[in-house]
Amino acid sequence: xxxxxxxxIPLLAVGLIALGSRPKVTALWASVVNCIPGCLASGGxxxxxxxxxxxxPIPAREVFPAKxxxxxxxLSLSMVWLTLLVTxxxxxxxxxxxxxxxxxxxxxxxxxxxxxGAFLSVDLFYFFTFHEVALVPTFxxxxxxxxxxxxxxxxxxxxxxxxxxxxxxxxxIGLYLSLPETARSLDWRVLGETVxxxxxxxxxxxxxxxxxxxGFGTLVSLVPFHSxxxxxxxxxxxxAAMLHAGVLKKFGLYGLMRVxxxxxxxxxxxxxxxxxxxxxxxxxxxxxxxxxxxxxxWLLGFSSAMHMGTVFLGLISGTVLGxxxxxxxxxxxxxxxxxxxxxxxxxxxxxxTSWMQDLGGLAQRAPKxxxxxxxxAMASMGLPGLANFAGEIMIFFGAWAAHPGLVGIAAWGVVLxxxxxxxxxxxxxxxAMSPAVSAEGVADLQGIRExxxxxxxxxxxxxxxxxxxxxxxxxxxxxERLLTP
Amino acid sequence: MSxxxxxxxxxxxxxxxxxxxxxxxxxxxxxxxxxxxxxxAMGILGWSLWPESRTLPTSWLSLFIxxxxxxxxxxxxxxxxxxxxxxxxxxxLEADEAVRGEFLALPFFPTAGLCLLVSARDFLAVFVALExxxxxxxxxxxxxxxxxxxxxxxxxxxxxxxxxxxFLVMGIAWLYAGAGTTEFSKLLLTQAGxxxxxxxxxxxxxxxAGIGFKVAAVPFHAxxxxxxxxxxxxxxxxxxVASKxxxxxxLLRVFGIGAFALESMGEFFRPILLTxxxxxxxxxxxxxxxxxxxxxxxxxxxxxxxxxxILALGTGGEGGVGTVVAYLWAYLLASLPVLLxxxxxxxxxxxxxxxxxxxxxxxxxxxxxxFTLCLLSMAGLPxxxxxxxxxxxxxxxxxAGERPALVVAVIMAVAGLGIYLTPIRAMYWEREADxxxxxxxxxxxxxxxxxxxxxxxxxxxxxxxLVRLAxxxxxxxxxxxxxxx
Numbered sequence: 001x002x003x004x005x006x007x008x009i010p011l012l013a014v015g016l017i018a019l020g021s022r023p024k025v026t027a028l029w030a031s032v033v034n035c036i037p038g039c040l041a042s043g044g045x046x047x048x049x050x051x052x053x054x055x056x057p058i059p060a061r062e063v064f065p066a067k068x069x070x071x072x073x074x075l076s077l078s079m080v081w082l083t084l085l086v087t088x089x090x091x092x093x094x095x096x097x098x099x100x101x102x103x104x105x106x107x108x109x110x111x112x113x114x115x116x117g118a119f120l121s122v123d124l125f126y127f128f129t130f131h132e133v134a135l136v137p138t139f140x141x142x143x144x145x146x147x148x149x150x151x152x153x154x155x156x157x158x159x160x161x162x163x164x165x166x167x168x169x170x171x172x173i174g175l176y177l178s179l180p181e182t183a184r185s186l187d188w189r190v191l192g193e194t195v196x197x198x199x200x201x202x203x204x205x206x207x208x209x210x211x212x213x214x215g216f217g218t219l220v221s222l223v224p225f226h227s228x229x230x231x232x233x234x235x236x237x238x239x240a241a242m243l244h245a246g247v248l249k250k251f252g253l254y255g256l257m258r259v260x261x262x263x264x265x266x267x268x269x270x271x272x273x274x275x276x277x278x279x280x281x282x283x284x285x286x287x288x289x290x291x292x293x294x295x296x297x298w299l300l301g302f303s304s305a306m307h308m309g310t311v312f313l314g315l316i317s318g319t320v321l322g323x324x325x326x327x328x329x330x331x332x333x334x335x336x337x338x339x340x341x342x343x344x345x346x347x348x349x350x351x352x353t354s355w356m357q358d359l360g361g362l363a364q365r366a367p368k369x370x371x372x373x374x375x376x377a378m379a380s381m382g383l384p385g386l387a388n389f390a391g392e393i394m395i396f397f398g399a400w401a402a403h404p405g406l407v408g409i410a411a412w413g414v415v416l417x418x419x420x421x422x423x424x425x426x427x428x429x430x431x432a433m434s435p436a437v438s439a440e441g442v443a444d445l446q447g448i449r450e451x452x453x454x455x456x457x458x459x460x461x462x463x464x465x466x467x468x469x470x471x472x473x474x475x476x477x478x479x480e481r482l483l484t485p
Numbered sequence: 486m487s488x489x490x491x492x493x494x495x496x497x498x499x500x501x502x503x504x505x506x507x508x509x510x511x512x513x514x515x516x517x518x519x520x521x522x523x524x525x526a527m528g529i530l531g532w533s534l535w536p537e538s539r540t541l542p543t544s545w546l547s548l549f550i551x552x553x554x555x556x557x558x559x560x561x562x563x564x565x566x567x568x569x570x571x572x573x574x575x576x577x578l579e580a581d582e583a584v585r586g587e588f589l590a591l592p593f594f595p596t597a598g599l600c601l602l603v604s605a606r607d608f609l610a611v612f613v614a615l616e617x618x619x620x621x622x623x624x625x626x627x628x629x630x631x632x633x634x635x636x637x638x639x640x641x642x643x644x645x646x647x648x649x650x651x652f653l654v655m656g657i658a659w660l661y662a663g664a665g666t667t668e669f670s671k672l673l674l675t676q677a678g679x680x681x682x683x684x685x686x687x688x689x690x691x692x693x694a695g696i697g698f699k700v701a702a703v704p705f706h707a708x709x710x711x712x713x714x715x716x717x718x719x720x721x722x723x724x725x726v727a728s729k730x731x732x733x734x735x736l737l738r739v740f741g742i743g744a745f746a747l748e749s750m751g752e753f754f755r756p757i758l759l760t761x762x763x764x765x766x767x768x769x770x771x772x773x774x775x776x777x778x779x780x781x782x783x784x785x786x787x788x789x790x791x792x793x794x795i796l797a798l799g800t801g802g803e804g805g806v807g808t809v810v811a812y813l814w815a816y817l818l819a820s821l822p823v824l825l826x827x828x829x830x831x832x833x834x835x836x837x838x839x840x841x842x843x844x845x846x847x848x849x850x851x852x853x854x855x856f857t858l859c860l861l862s863m864a865g866l867p868x869x870x871x872x873x874x875x876x877x878x879x880x881x882x883x884x885a886g887e888r889p890a891l892v893v894a895v896i897m898a899v900a901g902l903g904i905y906l907t908p909i910r911a912m913y914w915e916r917e918a919d920x921x922x923x924x925x926x927x928x929x930x931x932x933x934x935x936x937x938x939x940x941x942x943x944x945x946x947x948x949x950x951l952v953r954l955a956x957x958x959x960x961x962x963x964x965x966x967x968x969x970x
Binding site (some may be wrong): 018063064065066068100103125128129132133135136139140143144151155159162163166167169173174176177196222304 | 712861880884891909
């Protein structure tokens with residue numbers, strides 16, 4: 001019962017807000033309370049490895065076999081917790097009293113709901129469906145509350161994500177239809193068993209792996225399908241960017257782990273060199289692009305898209321260590337991206353700008369804000385002790401045997417990321433105090449009320465960084481099963 | 486006469502009765518005509534849903550058939566009738582107010598024709614039923630006789646409808662010449678096993694063109710936008726949903742499961758149907774994007790939907806037929822509420838221009854929410870009911886190996902999102918409208934729209950209900966039954 005409860009609680013909050021209850025308080029309570037079923041479910045997973053809710057798959061053949069089954073295992077565990085935590089932080093740092101507050105918080109809750117539903121779904125139909133739930137709220141959030149070229153960013157983001165989703169859908173349809181008619185199912189546990197017993201033909205695997213790569217890749221902003229991401233995140237209001245970059249983007253990587261890796265193992269190996277090429281593009285091209293940015297939010301957008309390359313390296317490593325690293329980096333990146341966008345949102349809300357040349361001297365004026373900026377930057381450049389480092393180092397070790405060259409490129413990525421982040425920190429935090437920062441009314445974070453979302457994300461980063469076992473430990477048996485043919 | 490004919494007879498009687506009441510009854514009763522009309526329509530709908538087997542008297546067996554398809558679609562048309570009559574009671578006739586009684590009575594006659602049409606098993610019966618529909622519709626389109634646009638629509642429909650009837654009659658004549666019969670089952674018997682006869686091919690081509698006009702398939706679509714825009718909105722709803730559905734069901738009967746789907750004939754027409762479908766989807770979607778009048782937009786979007794259904798039909802087989810059945814119901818559930826909303830908008834603002842939507846999302850949150858959900862369902866976005874049916878179209882195309890059609894369908898599905906996001910954007914993003922009307926939407930609209938939206942969501946999560954409907958429409962398989970006789 002804990003699993004559907006996690007979906008019902010945000011839905012109830014949406015209803016309450018629509019009926020007139022105070023938006024921020026309701027949304028915040030709902031997302032905090034949602035951690036209770038999350039805890040209970042995690043307890044179940046840690047005890048028995050997997051918990052399920054919903055009808056058991058019926059062997060009889062049906063025209064349309066989608067079943068509303070929710071499930072949670074060691075792999076979805078960390079994704080669900082990432083979602084719960086980032087949702088709490090995003091709603092906590094969202095401004096109460098913003099224009100059209102009701103719709104704002106409803107949209108945020110719906111994005112969180114879509115992500116949770118996708119991570120909890122065992123059935124491919126609902127897996128896809130829940131992800132799309134977040135599409136329209138994102139469109140509205142960027143379009144109504146965004147900054148800069150919000151209309152362009154919203155359309156670009158929506159059309160790109162929709163296009164990616166449709167390619168992904170083609171891949172899923174193809175996967176379903178290429179199974180023998182008696183063995184068709186949309187439940188990925190059943191699918192996995194079927195494919196393990198009689199693998200798909202190499203040609204089919206190649207096509208499916210390519211479709212899934214492009215589909216999921218677009219959602220993850222893999223080069224060359226990335227161009228929606230930096231601008232979209234730069235324009236989105238901070239909580240939307242936190243949820244999208246922190247959580248929703250992980251849907252694509254999670255899907256690749258769940259579907260592409262186990263269902264089309266040979267195809268995935270065969271197109272591995274393409275993935276390698278593209279991820280090198282992500283790391284080098286987007287890394288260099290990040291160096292060129294003058295706007296802090298754009299920089300975060302590029303650096304967030306850039307780190308996806310390293311995760312892809314983990315996915316093609318073919319080792320449990322590499323996959324575990326990818327999972328850890330997914331969590332770490334989710335937390336650090338959310339922290340980064342939250343800080344960027346706070347800065348531009350206070351100073352009215354996110355152009356780095358207009359900022360400067362923030363460290364004197366707002367030391368607490370500076371501290372969290374530093375945490376986000378350090379995490380993003382892979383400082384040991386924070387989650388991203390743990391993930392990256394595991395990926396490098398795991399991928400070394402198969403792709404030493406790519407590991408070298410990824411290591412350069414760390415350097416690029418460090419240069420970009422340090423330059424940003426220098427420009428924003430130090431130097432002479434700029435007019436925007438010294439202007440009247442620019443205040444530091446006020447007390448616990450404004451600090452706690454950032455503090456929670458930082459603590460989580462630290463926890464995963466020091467004990468990455470909490471992320472990959474429960475997932476290890478699942479990852480091993482994904483790799484055994 | 487057995488109970489089997491009752492929907493048609495009741496409809497005719499109700500129509501005649503309403504006209505009599507309107508002319509003869511005293512003033513106090515006349516004022517109640519709208520209520521009477523609505524009650525009559527609802528009563529007949531309720532009656533048709535009554536689960537009771539209605540066997541056909543043997544004397545009628547050569548003209549009509551009582552099968553799953555008829556059983557599933559008679560309630561469909563009656564449902565449309567209820568909505569259309571409901572809209573007609575609210576539509577502003579201005580100078581033509583004196584003849585509202587007729588405006589309410591007239592939709593009953595084409596509905597009777599449509600009910601006959603779906604159960605026709607002979608082209609003669611098809612022709613008679615279609616004429617009943619067409620003539621009533623000519624009257625209805627031009628009903629707003631003080632408005633030039635309405636008269637123009639009437640003339641256009643008359644000319645184009647006459648042309649399409651010409652094609653159809655010509656086709657029937659060729660068919661009789663080529664095959665010696667116009668009855669579906671006899672056609673099946675004579676055509677089975679023989680190679681395609683050129684005269685019959687010609688006949689089928691002409692019939693396809695005739696039906697193409699009815700469903701507004703490219704290149705027979707040119708009448709649709711002008712007629713939809715000029716007609717009174719309730720009539721637009723009838724044209725957009727009921728009339729289009731009837732054409733598609735006729736296509737199903739003859740090209741999906743009937744004589745024209747046989748062996749070499751089927752092989753001959755499959756590429757033609759697919760080409761037609763590709764052209765229809767592409768033109769409908771692309772032409773809908775720049776529209777600024779809602780009824781024109783719906784005309785083009787309806788063309789696009791017809792294209793998707795023709796594509797499904799072009800894949801042949803049971804899957805394609807079932808998909809069209811499910812698609813039609815999904816289309817009904819999404820587009821009737823949209824038209825209802827547009828009808829109310831027109832009542833307040835006097836036109837259906839998209840600019841009247843500006844800022845409506847804030848003034849009327851409830852109806853706007855339902856409207857948004859229905860639009861998104863038309864766009865085929867999960868988790869709404871439009872998604873599973875579009876998924877079925879794509880899956881059928883993949884299964885049939887029609888890659889070019891599949892690629893076009895996917896691209897158009899993505900581009901179609903733009904059609905429906907434009908009004909949503911107007912409702913939620915844009916600034917407040919300058920002239921806010923003093924009156925607001927009536928309270929009933931809130932409930933109708935919210936319920937319709939929720940129904941779309943529920944069926945999107947539980948598409949199994951639609952699958953059941955499609956299965957029911959195919960049982961007993963008319964082809965088998967016909968051959969057995």
